[in-house]
Amino acid sequence: GRVSNNFQFIDVGRNDPKKKNMRARKSQYVEIYDPFTKAQVEEQSERCIECGNPYCEWKCPVHNFIPNWLKLVAEGNLFEAAELSHQTNTLPEVCGRVCPQDRLCEGACTLNDGFGAVTIGSSEKYITDTALAMGWRPDLSGVVATGKKVAIIGAGPAGLGCADVLTRAGVKAVVFDRYPEIGGLLTFGIPEFKLEKLVMQRRREIFEEMGIEFHLNTEVGRDIAIDDIMEDYDAVFLGMGTYKAMQGNLPGEDLPGVHKALSFLIGNVNHNMGFNQPDGDYVNLRDKRVIVLGGGDTAMDCVRTAVRQRARQVVCAYRRDEENMPGSRREVKNAREEGVEFLFNRQPTEIVNYFGEAGGVKLVRTELGEPDADGRRRPQAVPGSEEVIDADAVIVAFGFQPSPAAWFSDINVSTNDWDGVVAEEHQEFRFQTSNPKVFAGGDMVRGSDLVVTAIWEGRQAAEGILDFLEV
Numbered sequence: 001g002r003v004s005n006n007f008q009f010i011d012v013g014r015n016d017p018k019k020k021n022m023r024a025r026k027s028q029y030v031e032i033y034d035p036f037t038k039a040q041v042e043e044q045s046e047r048c049i050e051c052g053n054p055y056c057e058w059k060c061p062v063h064n065f066i067p068n069w070l071k072l073v074a075e076g077n078l079f080e081a082a083e084l085s086h087q088t089n090t091l092p093e094v095c096g097r098v099c100p101q102d103r104l105c106e107g108a109c110t111l112n113d114g115f116g117a118v119t120i121g122s123s124e125k126y127i128t129d130t131a132l133a134m135g136w137r138p139d140l141s142g143v144v145a146t147g148k149k150v151a152i153i154g155a156g157p158a159g160l161g162c163a164d165v166l167t168r169a170g171v172k173a174v175v176f177d178r179y180p181e182i183g184g185l186l187t188f189g190i191p192e193f194k195l196e197k198l199v200m201q202r203r204r205e206i207f208e209e210m211g212i213e214f215h216l217n218t219e220v221g222r223d224i225a226i227d228d229i230m231e232d233y234d235a236v237f238l239g240m241g242t243y244k245a246m247q248g249n250l251p252g253e254d255l256p257g258v259h260k261a262l263s264f265l266i267g268n269v270n271h272n273m274g275f276n277q278p279d280g281d282y283v284n285l286r287d288k289r290v291i292v293l294g295g296g297d298t299a300m301d302c303v304r305t306a307v308r309q310r311a312r313q314v315v316c317a318y319r320r321d322e323e324n325m326p327g328s329r330r331e332v333k334n335a336r337e338e339g340v341e342f343l344f345n346r347q348p349t350e351i352v353n354y355f356g357e358a359g360g361v362k363l364v365r366t367e368l369g370e371p372d373a374d375g376r377r378r379p380q381a382v383p384g385s386e387e388v389i390d391a392d393a394v395i396v397a398f399g400f401q402p403s404p405a406a407w408f409s410d411i412n413v414s415t416n417d418w419d420g421v422v423a424e425e426h427q428e429f430r431f432q433t434s435n436p437k438v439f440a441g442g443d444m445v446r447g448s449d450l451v452v453t454a455i456w457e458g459r460q461a462a463e464g465i466l467d468f469l470e471v
């Protein structure tokens, strides 16, 4: 046990789950990591030195009780570990899969200095996956109904986090989403090789058992009027994400053969899941030479989807160097292993028009200049260094901006100068908007960020709503 050997971390190293073989990785839409085994989780748990002030907990955006649930698993109390893990996180099995742990919990682990961090993410995933498979369900036996009901617009991680906390406090949560399945970008953005679709389908069933009501295929402002929602509910939470793709303003960006990253990914998910979609939304890159422009999580998901579609060649061009890529290092490594070529310090200046279609990308070399306001070094073009890389398809992954609904002004919800909804954590009612009855959180408030930060804001907004409703 770990009490008898506090120096376990010296003899036993960090351990990552095994990856599937390369043939499977290059051709199948399945998660690339095998599940962590019981023995592996126990071994990692025993490496945890239970430092007095656990840095991992502080750095984790939802402040998971990491050392405590690791200890419960090692003691054989899996169901208690799952219950504890759900006290702070609405989707622990999802975060275990998709959080950039190297920048969050594991990056802050005391052992990360020299010994290798405790493998936290895979353990978190193991606890919930295994407990659910063994029949564990969240314990809501003590919940007393308050008679209040709240409408939640958006079934992404922010909306689900909000619904979870409200339900556990006896408030009825009714969730509206325009898509045919819950999850938001977890279902329609993040591909299967990071997060298989069954994970969210299973979650929907659990949420429904908890009493959360979902109205899918229902777009607020089109299929149902916001005025009706405002009238019928005691409060409203907005968790609608950011869906306006940022443009590069490049000559040729409108040519056939140039695709927006998210449309490409959503088209592929719909194709794989058999959902109806208008003709032409599914793009097939088989045998094509593909260039993806951008260096974030979305760009990595595009290059790796292109590999699985059996593109002939997949190149990622990014304007900074590898050190300064914004996404998870683990996924860059995975992309490279799967055969993606990276061109760093390259900025696109034009999409080449080849007989009316995209025929390649003109790239200029960059050098990193002075740090900008965020402290990131700004890339500057090196004159005379242009080159053309031939391609049959170009995918633009420059990020997203909020896309405010036309009805925000009808209900007096204010936005800021970059179209984000104004709602802050540190005010009397957490994440309240300029309309006292309306709360908001996730990407539409903070700008595109992470699953775990969206969950946190949704959960915090639920606390704000509970205070507002005085329940």
Ligand code: FAD
Residues within 6 Å of the ligand: 098, 099, 100, 153, 154, 155, 156, 157, 158, 159, 176, 177, 178, 179, 183, 184, 185, 186, 189, 190, 194, 218, 219, 220, 221, 239, 240, 241, 242, 262, 265, 297, 298, 301, 405, 441, 442, 443, 444, 448, 449, 450, 451, 452, 454
């Ligand atoms: P969303 O997940 O966008 O959910 C918003 C929901 O609102 C959607 O389901 C939408 O249909 C619905 N909606 C919007 N308007 C309406 C309306 N009028 N009526 C009804 N419904 C509406 N983060 C990570 O932590 N790790 C990763 O590996 C990662 N990879 C990513 C890969 C891609 C390709 C992308 C695009 C993002 C990735 N992210 C990742 C970021 C992460 O997915 C988002 O930060 C997170 O999903 C934001 O949650 P949200 O609830 O705010 O919004």
Ligand code: SF4
Residues within 6 Å of the ligand: 059, 060, 061, 062, 063, 064, 066, 089, 095, 096, 099, 101, 104, 105, 106, 120, 121, 124, 452
């Ligand atoms: Fe780490 Fe994310 Fe889990 Fe927090 S939620 S412990 S950051 S994997």
